Amino acid sequence: MRAVLRSSLIFSLTLVLSTVAGAATPGGKHQGIHDRAPDEARVERVLQSLSPREKVGQLLLAYPQVGKENPVEVGGVLFVGGTLRKLEAAKERIRSSRERARIPPFFAVDIEGGGFNRLNRHPALKELPSARDMATMEDATVEAWGLRVGKAMREVGLNMNLAPVFDVSPKGHMFRNGRAFSGDPEVVKQKATAFARGLAKAGVVSIGKHFPGYGDLDSDSDHVRAIADWEVERVRQEASAFLAADRFLGGVMMSNIVYEKLGQAPAILEPSLVAMAHEGGWISVTDDVAIRALAEHLGTERDEVVRRAFLAGNDLILTTEPPDWSGGLDYFGILTKLAASDPKMAEQLDAAVRRVLRLKDRMGLLEGM
Numbered sequence: 001m002r003a004v005l006r007s008s009l010i011f012s013l014t015l016v017l018s019t020v021a022g023a024a025t026p027g028g029k030h031q032g033i034h035d036r037a038p039d040e041a042r043v044e045r046v047l048q049s050l051s052p053r054e055k056v057g058q059l060l061l062a063y064p065q066v067g068k069e070n071p072v073e074v075g076g077v078l079f080v081g082g083t084l085r086k087l088e089a090a091k092e093r094i095r096s097s098r099e100r101a102r103i104p105p106f107f108a109v110d111i112e113g114g115g116f117n118r119l120n121r122h123p124a125l126k127e128l129p130s131a132r133d134m135a136t137m138e139d140a141t142v143e144a145w146g147l148r149v150g151k152a153m154r155e156v157g158l159n160m161n162l163a164p165v166f167d168v169s170p171k172g173h174m175f176r177n178g179r180a181f182s183g184d185p186e187v188v189k190q191k192a193t194a195f196a197r198g199l200a201k202a203g204v205v206s207i208g209k210h211f212p213g214y215g216d217l218d219s220d221s222d223h224v225r226a227i228a229d230w231e232v233e234r235v236r237q238e239a240s241a242f243l244a245a246d247r248f249l250g251g252v253m254m255s256n257i258v259y260e261k262l263g264q265a266p267a268i269l270e271p272s273l274v275a276m277a278h279e280g281g282w283i284s285v286t287d288d289v290a291i292r293a294l295a296e297h298l299g300t301e302r303d304e305v306v307r308r309a310f311l312a313g314n315d316l317i318l319t320t321e322p323p324d325w326s327g328g329l330d331y332f333g334i335l336t337k338l339a340a341s342d343p344k345m346a347e348q349l350d351a352a353v354r355r356v357l358r359l360k361d362r363m364g365l366l367e368g369m
Helices: 002-017 040-049 052-058 087-099 139-156 185-201 232-243 271-279 292-298 302-311 331-340 343-362
Strands: 060-062 076-078 106-109 111-113 205-211 249-254 283-285 317-319
Touching: 040 343, 052 060, 052 331, 052 343, 060 331, 087 106, 087 139, 111 139, 139 185, 185 205, 185 232, 205 232, 205 271, 232 271, 249 271, 249 343, 271 283, 283 343, 292 302, 302 317, 302 331, 302 343, 317 331, 331 343
Parallel strands: 060 076, 060 317, 076 106, 205 249, 249 283
Antiparallel strands: none
16 A cells, blocks of 8 residues: 555655646547537538437447458447457557548447556556555546546557546445445545546546445346446436546446346436436446447347437447457348338437547547548
């Protein structure tokens, strides 16, 4: 613990004194995305130029595709597992994907801290503290770690972090695994916001999780049906931790928890909860819809989970399946057919894509289009 604190303080001073905007790196020259407003005319122009398939593509955040020469049609590419084991290979894959995409994608990863660090092979992040350890540090130090993570990400070409965790967890699953900063809501608000602020200053967009909050639940929602019997007031109270970060968040990842007072579906499939996320002005991102346990708990097929994720109003549908994998779902086919089935569905598709493009424009990704 002392080594972690000592290391963090040394790097804190270096990073705070560096240019807060971050160095120019792959993926766009604009930094400090929290201070950049979208160009609505450009967003609308790009939206209107897209075909129905291209619009659907913007809603997909998927594992890197199998075909390394084919066009990249998805709105975001997700790096998990061994995809970042060799950093030079990852850089090349990102560079190639960017060149093959008509609309620059999000390049996403989840780097929370401690053992939850997809870039632990990057020399600058080998000693990244856990959220629990960062909770004991000054806000400036936590922000410096966020900035350091953001700069390391940008060096590789990544521009979206599915972090930090805003769950207020005094006990339960998120407490045990150390991913939650604290069980004290004020500590969570301060430290998670500081980490997100550092990422934003590096030009990396933060996706806070797990909205509206995991709280003190004991269940692991990736494997079992997790249920919160909280009153609506409690749900909103848990969600208030995210609101503290406001302008430093680009979006939130919806949880797989069922909040019984707001519906019988997990949050990622519950329209009222997705609408609550949109109240903050953020995009909503699903957790992994490829998890077979999710369909099993719902008693439905996996393609129905994808349809319901769209119908709930989500903006990015995350899947750990490559979009062109022959053994996976036809995400493009499922969603294109659904959007074409009713004018209201087409309008909903446009609304979601518009939110995605606004965030991309804030990041400088649409410049010149």
